[in-house]
Amino acid sequence: MHLRHLTLADFRSYESAEVPLAPGITTFVGRNGQGKTNLVEAAYYLATLGSHRVAQDAPLVRAGAEQAIVRAAVMRAEREQRLELEINPGRANRGRLGKAPLGRPRELLGAVRTVMFAPEDLALVKADPAGRRRFLDELLVARQPRWAGARGDYDKILKQRNALLKSARGAPNRAAVLESLPVWDTHLAQVGANLIYARLRLMQDLQPYLATAYEEVSGGASDARTTYRSSLHGDLAQTIACGEVPQVEEIESAMHESFARQQAAEVDRGLTLVGPHRDDLELRLGALPAKGYASHGESWSFALGLKLAAFTLLRHDLDTDPVLILDDVFAELDAGRRERLAEMIGDAEQVLITAAVGADVPAQLTGATFEVVKGAVHPR
Numbered sequence: 001m002h003l004r005h006l007t008l009a010d011f012r013s014y015e016s017a018e019v020p021l022a023p024g025i026t027t028f029v030g031r032n033g034q035g036k037t038n039l040v041e042a043a044y045y046l047a048t049l050g051s052h053r054v055a056q057d058a059p060l061v062r063a064g065a066e067q068a069i070v071r072a073a074v075m076r077a078e079r080e081q082r083l084e085l086e087i088n089p090g091r092a093n094r095g096r097l098g099k100a101p102l103g104r105p106r107e108l109l110g111a112v113r114t115v116m117f118a119p120e121d122l123a124l125v126k127a128d129p130a131g132r133r134r135f136l137d138e139l140l141v142a143r144q145p146r147w148a149g150a151r152g153d154y155d156k157i158l159k160q161r162n163a164l165l166k167s168a169r170g171a172p173n174r175a176a177v178l179e180s181l182p183v184w185d186t187h188l189a190q191v192g193a194n195l196i197y198a199r200l201r202l203m204q205d206l207q208p209y210l211a212t213a214y215e216e217v218s219g220g221a222s223d224a225r226t227t228y229r230s231s232l233h234g235d236l237a238q239t240i241a242c243g244e245v246p247q248v249e250e251i252e253s254a255m256h257e258s259f260a261r262q263q264a265a266e267v268d269r270g271l272t273l274v275g276p277h278r279d280d281l282e283l284r285l286g287a288l289p290a291k292g293y294a295s296h297g298e299s300w301s302f303a304l305g306l307k308l309a310a311f312t313l314l315r316h317d318l319d320t321d322p323v324l325i326l327d328d329v330f331a332e333l334d335a336g337r338r339e340r341l342a343e344m345i346g347d348a349e350q351v352l353i354t355a356a357v358g359a360d361v362p363a364q365l366t367g368a369t370f371e372v373v374k375g376a377v378h379p380r
């Protein structure tokens, strides 16, 4: 698929912008702070309903404005679809598909699919598990948008279970407060087990693409592996770490078992200590964890490998290419990695690239170029 047009109104630094787009490579060039990332962030937001830079919506709305609007025309197999998203911080966002207003913005998911690679992705390798969980869940949703609902349900149930644990902590009649805990256990174990199962299946499908992508990016090394580190107690966590995918029912009952074993600690801390929100996707190079061991270049290759693997997985799954976004990454890569990356993405249906220095983008990636200056976008 590809974007044929992107329109921004009061999004980030843009009062308004109209950007016509074509298949192939499009490069946005401009000095730092001119609004290049803001543009691709808008496209990414339409696809994922999230930003790769902020967790809240408020910074996405131009300072002084009430709401931001992002519109796009998407082409998939010769068919055009128009979509629109109104971002209203503090109030519900609104989505529109064609002429029809949507009940909830979530119904937009799937209309545009993107894979973005940005400097922030180095955190996938170097930082906390939260970013890696997000990588997995975002890819689940890009593959099958219905997972956004399950993900949302899980967070809601988790919040309520945590609230109950917290109120039990201080209550004199602790046992009475905890009487309703089994209900939340049941909900959380059910949704949580499905989520874990889906992540494991996803990782199984992703692994071969990751090995290939890492090998290509790094120029020969082919030892990139992932391991799911489950917060479950008992043998099942070990089974999962060995790369096996248990039945959903097994995961569900292991969650119940873990709740039972952990109850004292959970009440003590007022927190749910078991479940997909406590799990990690461990990245390894050969026998060593990437985090803490990989060199800077290896870390970049791993993060890039994960994203390119996600791209290839979606390409095979969806029977169309997601829009590939490369935000300010060529400057971070050495000449060899640049060239190899350019070769790998040459046949993608649409690639949106941002760069402060045009010369950092390999010459073979020819296509449309726009200059971005102070929030204005001009074709070059």
Ligand SMILES: Nc1ncnc2c1ncn2[C@@H]1O[C@H](COP(=O)(O)OP(=O)(O)O)[C@@H](O)[C@H]1O
Binding pocket: 011, 012, 013, 014, 030, 031, 032, 033, 034, 035, 036, 037, 038, 039, 058, 059, 060, 061, 062, 063, 354, 372
């Ligand atoms: N909500 C906002 N309102 C107004 N300006 C914003 C907003 N969010 C970001 N900006 C401005 O956008 C600029 C950064 O744009 P960005 O696209 O990240 O730059 P770059 O071209 O380096 O990628 C900064 O000058 C920042 O102040």
Ligand SMILES: [Mg+2]
Binding pocket: 036, 037, 038, 327, 328, 354
């Ligand atoms: Mg930028």
